[in-house]
Amino acid sequence: MVVERAQIPPEGLDLEVREEPCWDGVKGLWLSLAPVQASLHLEREVNGILASGTFSTTAVVPCSRCSESVAVPVSDSFTILYTEAREAFRDEEVELSAAEMDVDTMQDDRLDVTRLLRENVLLNLPLQPLCRVDCRGLCPHCGVNLNESSCGCQVQEGDPRLAPLQHLL
Ligand SMILES: [Zn+2]
Ligand SMILES: [Zn+2]
Known part of the structure; x- marks a missing residue:
C-alpha cells in the first residue's frame, strides 16, 4: 500500500x-x-x-x-x-x-x-x-527436550562445584 x-x-x-x-x-x-x-x-x-x-x-x-x-x-x-x-x-x-x-x-x-x-x-x-x-531447552549432549523428559547426561558430568578442584585430584 x-x-x-x-x-x-x-x-x-x-x-x-x-x-x-x-x-x-x-x-x-x-x-x-x-x-x-x-x-x-x-x-x-x-x-x-x-x-x-x-x-x-x-x-x-x-x-x-x-x-x-x-x-x-x-x-x-x-x-x-x-x-x-x-x-x-x-x-x-x-x-x-x-x-x-x-x-x-x-x-x-x-x-x-x-x-x-x-x-x-x-x-x-x-x-x-x-x-x-x-524453558529448560535441549540437552546439549543427546538433544532430548528437557521440558518433556530427562536424560542421564547431566549426571555423568559430575558435580560442577567440584570442577575447580579437578586438577588437584
Ligand atoms: Zn522452549
Ligand atoms: Zn542428554
Whole structure:
C-alpha cells in the first residue's frame, strides 16, 4: 500500500490498515505471521510525510532454547518522519526533531506503508523468544527436550562445584 503526499488533506489522514505480510526478504524469520493490524495518522509536511501510529500482529517463532513453536505478540507505536532522500538532514527543522522521532527516506513523494509496517515488525521481533520463562531447552549432549523428559547426561558430568578442584585430584 502506497500513499501519495498529495492525497493527504491539510488536517491529516487517518488509516486503518490490515496488511497481509507477503513480504520479500523475511524467509526464516518466523514460522508464520498473522496479518498486521495498524492504525496510522499521516500528516503532510513541507518536505515529507510524518507518520505516527500503532501496529500489532502475532509471530509464530521457534523457541530459542528448545525450538518448539511459540506464538509471540508483536506490537509497538511509532513516529517516523519520511523525507525525500535528497532533503534528509538538510533541513534544520528535521535535524532538531530527529532527536525525538525516527527519520527515514521516501521516494517520489510517496510513502510505502507496506515497507513501514514490514520494518517496524522486523524491529520488534523478539531476539530470543522463549516458549516459557523457565524453558529448560535441549540437552546439549543427546538433544532430548528437557521440558518433556530427562536424560542421564547431566549426571555423568559430575558435580560442577567440584570442577575447580579437578586438577588437584
Ligand atoms: Zn522452549
Ligand atoms: Zn542428554
